[in-house]
Amino acid sequence: MKTKIPHRIYLTEDQIPKQWYNLRADMKEQAAPLINPATGRPAALEDLYPVFCEDLAKQEMDDETRYFDIPEEVLDIYKIYRPSPLCRAYNLEKALDTPAKIYYKFEGNNTSGSHKLNSAVAQAYYAGKEGLKGVTTETGAGQWGTALSEACSYFGLDLEVYMVKVSFQQKPFRKDIMKTFGAKVFASPSERTEAGRRILAEDPDNSGSLGCAISEAVERAVTSDGYKYVLGSVLNQVVLHQSVIGLESKTAMELCDEYPDIVIGCAGGGSNLGGLIAPFMQDKLTGKSDPRFIAVEPASCPSLTRGVYRYDFCDTGKITPMAKMYTLGCTFKPSANHAGGLRYHGMSPILSKLYHDGYMEAVAYEQTKVFEAAVQFAKLETILPAPESAHAIRAAIDEALKCRQTGEAKTILFGLTGTGYFDMTAYAAYNEGNMNDYIPSDEELKPAIEALPKIPGIQE
Amino acid sequence: MKTKIPHRIYLTEDQIPKQWYNLRADMKEQAAPLINPATGRPAALEDLYPVFCEDLAKQEMDDETRYFDIPEEVLDIYKIYRPSPLCRAYNLEKALDTPAKIYYKFEGNNTSGSHKLNSAVAQAYYAGKEGLKGVTTETGAGQWGTALSEACSYFGLDLEVYMVKVSFQQKPFRKDIMKTFGAKVFASPSERTEAGRRILAEDPDNSGSLGCAISEAVERAVTSDGYKYVLGSVLNQVVLHQSVIGLESKTAMELCDEYPDIVIGCAGGGSNLGGLIAPFMQDKLTGKSDPRFIAVEPASCPSLTRGVYRYDFCDTGKITPMAKMYTLGCTFKPSANHAGGLRYHGMSPILSKLYHDGYMEAVAYEQTKVFEAAVQFAKLETILPAPESAHAIRAAIDEALKCRQTGEAKTILFGLTGTGYFDMTAYAAYNEGNMNDYIPSDEELKPAIEALPKIPGIQE
Structure with a gap:
């Protein structure tokens, strides 16, 4: 019993990473560059300055620096809520009667209730360092907005949040x-x-989308003195900041003499998944190991599984740079009945590239199956998951059930990105059997994909 | 910097207490016994069996056994969410410019969002062990009901919750x-x-009270086959289970070579405060140390600071045993405008006795001052506190500010019992300046106190 792995593995404060890991430094091929819509040519660093803080723009464009020092001021806040626990799901394993070992990295142990705080703190810090008065942003389910308001309050910055109307x-x-x-x-x-x-x-009855909220936040930032825009996912800089999730996970697993065969994360814009897989993907890219990576998305907003790998705007209003990514088209609007977050039309260019090159798999689930997994998990592990996180739980359970079939004792690691305290309307709908499992038809997906931008010489 | 105390101190799984500590075993004088209202005489163990599980009734009546083994099945669940972190509030100290060292034990790191799970798990375990079909309970703010529903789901028990209507x-x-x-x-x-x-x-418009909800839950338990009643605070057994909070706090402080000069907790029924202070009060009772203990209650429901130390019913319907405690009278109904929990008319008989005998102080705050402290804390420490917990924060801040005046570097420990995710209506009222600071007048308190029960030969 002495050597049994504990239910929750806490690193010490000293073991919080001192550097973010930049996955791009180890990629064989880089994601395609951002395109400036004004010129139709690859965006230069300076093109980003009107919108993004300068330090963040530099991180955004840098695919060579392998490690970035985490500023002391950011570490000081990380120390309040990190390291986050790596948990062994003994109860879930037992209930599934699986030989698989299931681990999850729980990022909901802070007021914002999710992993979003990891990047919010970094972005607010750089905004303050640049002397800004404030920042603008969008939020969908509200996790990013909550995290950023915490971070801005800490650094004394004003914040305007554009929140998708249906949320x-x-x-x-x-x-x-x-x-x-x-x-x-x-x-x-x-x-x-x-x-x-x-x-x-x-x-007039438009219920909003992340793409639309981004347009509004960017417009406000570029038209207001002393403001810039910050984004909670999709961007390279966000995946960079979120690498703390994966780095801590890897350290904690090493302490338990464990290594994942499968790493699973929910994927909306890709920030949590990109951060979680980063150091394990490094191992895969450098030939040290060969784990599987699974991105899990909602069937109602299936950018990886049913989108196209093309240049698209990051927003609905078409004022941002264009990124090459898996996308449903920036005019795609997910069903208002979809309760589970992850409503973005595109996907992190880094993850899109890795997926396109075969380093990563993707799977999509309807929301009833996702909430079934959420409730099963809550009852066994005493954490009520955010619906977003529950996508990863669903896939982890299904992989563990496959192990029951095959008898393989695989080691599964998934990201539990946050808690569902603010999602009780969705849980109530599930409890009452009113969950809507809408899946868009090919016909419904077609118009937004056909409306993708044309870029002379690059994308016809 | 190597020896600096970290922001969050996590014990290992091995350091979770294996036994609950029974404070009564070290009290110089015991609290007065429960009175059976049917006989007007001290209740016998068997008198409790129709209402309470037998193992729990035994714990309730036992003032001699110093330590109770925590059952393995209960420890298995504690291991999922415990040890809870002991946190050093460096940011708060800095903002207050105080020489005081402020620690808080954070019990909100589980789905129920509060310390209530510590006793819920124990009570549900014993109910299952007794072969019950289910249990009934009341809940005020909802923390206890949430915790108990988690625990009952885990042990496969039915649960009926009577929730105070205004909540x-x-x-x-x-x-x-x-x-x-x-x-x-x-x-x-x-x-x-x-x-x-x-x-x-x-x-017909009665907005409810904890006392009334207790009456309903007890009545349902005694009139339903296979059901008994469980309670989330006030009782000796609950203070016993909650001793894990204090035991872990003490171990963690010892690891940091620290010991509190002042221990502060919010007090509704007294479960969190009783659990937090238990091992430190042991030291005081046995002459090992002499810390101050401060119970913090709302000015709108001031049982310790304005109540009387008399026998009273634990419920409004007058069907429970009578306990000698500080009480406002079981027919007292706190203002519906009071948002901050802690609405019980009485107080744990153990804490009442300790307070009466001068081992503990008490202070009452109006809710605007409590929410001011809550928001200040949230911005600095990245945890949004439950309004209940914010009472303790208020008192801790005020003690730290006194240290700024006197220059004393006192060590303050307070209980952060839970998170405020479900209290946003109250936070919104505070944000909008609509907080009501109602304090009952002496005239308003009089009728319920005058209506206290008469017990021939014991209380006239």
């Missing part, structure tokens, strides 16, 4: 927690921006 | 999380019991 309505308390930290929160599309007004003129 | 309405998502774990939840007073119907007949 704003489904999760009224999310805006209250952001306001508690001093943020201003607006339902998007709003009347505060050109982009919002244009969308509302066409469709 | 049921203010916190709609609390019932959804309990339902997710399979509990049945009813707003109290309800039409399901004699006690509830009687109260509704007199006052």
Whole structure:
């Protein structure tokens, strides 16, 4: 019993990573460069400065520096809520009667309730360092907005949050927690921006999308003195910051003499998945090991499994740079009935490239199956997962069940990105049997994909 | 820097206490015995069996056994969410510019969001061991109900929760999380019991009280086959189970070579405070040390600071045994405007006795001051506290500010019992300046105190 791995493995404060790991430094081929829509040519570093903080823009463009020092001021906050626990799901294993060993990295142990704080703190720090008055951002389910309002409050920055309208309505308390930290929160599309007004003129009942909220936040940032824009996923810089998840996971597993055969994460914009897999993918890219990586997405917003690998705008209003990524088209709007987050039309260019090159798999689930997994997990492991995280739980359970069939004692690691305290409307719908398993038809996906931008000489 | 105490001190799984500590074994004088209202004489062990599980009734009545072994099945669940972190509030210290060292034991790191799970798991285990079909309980703010629904789901027990109506309405998502774990939840007073119907007949708009919800839950338990009643605070058994909080705190502080000069906890029924102070109070009772203990209660429900030390019923319907405790009278109903939990009319008989004998202090705060402390803490320490916990934060801040005046570097330990994710209605009211600081007048307190029960030969 002495050597039994504990239920929760906590690293010490000293073991919090001192550097972020930049996965791009080890990729055989780089993701395609961002394209400046004004020129139709690859964006230069300076092209990003009007929108992004300079230090963050540099991180965004840097595919050579393998490790970035985490600033002391950021580490000081990481120390308040990190290291996050790596948990062994003994109860889940037992209930599934599987020989598989299931681990999860739990990132919900902070007020924001999710992993988003890891990048929020970094971005707010750099914004403060640049002397900005404040930042603007979008939020979907509200995890990013909550995390950023915490971080901005800490560094004394103003914050404007554009929150996808359907989430704003489904999760009224999310805006209250952001306001508690001093943020201003607006339902998007709003009347505060050109982009919002244009969308509302066409469709007054528009329930919003992440792409639309991004347009509004970027527009506000570039038209307001002393403000820049920050984003909670998709970008390379965010995947970089989130590498703390994977680095801590790897250290903790090494302490237990373990290494994952399968690493699983939910994928909306890709920040959690990219961060979790980073050091394990490094091993795979450098030939040290060969784990499987599985991205899990909702069947109602299936960018990897049913999207195309093309250049697209990051926002609906088409004012951001264009990124080559798996996308459903920036005008795609996920069903308002979809409760489980992960509603972004595109996917991190880094993850898109790795997926395209065969380093990673992807799977999509309907939400009833996702909530079944969420409730099973909650009852066994005493954590109520965020619906987003529950996508990863679903896939982990299914892989563990395959092991029961084959008798293989595989080691599974998944990312438990956050808690579901603000998602009770969705849980109530599930409890009452009112979950909607809408899957868009090929016909429904077609218009947004056909409307992808044309870039002379690059994408016809 | 090597020897600096980390922001969060995590014990290892091996350091989770294997035994609960029974504070009564070290008390110079015992609290007065429970009185059976049917006989007007001290209750015998057997008198409790119709209501309480037998093992729990034994724990309730035992003031001699110093340590109780924690059953393996209970430890197995503790291992999923314990040890809870002991945190050093460096940021708060810095913001207050105080020489005081501030520590808090954070019990919100589990789905129930509070310390209540520590006793819920124990009580559900014993109920299952006794072969019961299920249990009934009451819940006020909802933390206990949530914790118990988790515990019952784990041990396969049915659960009926009577939730104080005003909380049921203010916190709609609390019932959804309990339902997710399979509990049945009813707003109290309800039409399901004699006690509830009687109260509704007199006052159809009655917004409920813990005392009333207890009456309903007890009535349902004694009139349903295979059911018994469990309670989340006040009782000796609950203080016993909650001793894990104090035991872990003491071990963690010893590792840091620290010992508290002041221990502070919020006090509703007293379970968290009793558990937190237990091993330190042992030191005080046995002459090993002399820390101060401060119970913090809301000014709108001030049982210790403005109540009387008399025998009273634990419930409004007057069907439970009578306990000698600080009480506002079992017919006292706290203002519906009070958002911060801690709405019980009485107080743990153990804590009441210690307070009466001068081992503990008490202080009461109005809720605006409590929420000010909550928001200040949230911004600095990245945890959004439950309003209940914020009472302790308020007192800890005030003690730290006194240290700034005197220059004393006192060591303060307070209990951060839980998170405020389900209390956003109250935070929104605070954010919007709509917090109500109602304090009952002496005249308003008088009727319930004058209506205290008379017990021939014991209390006239």
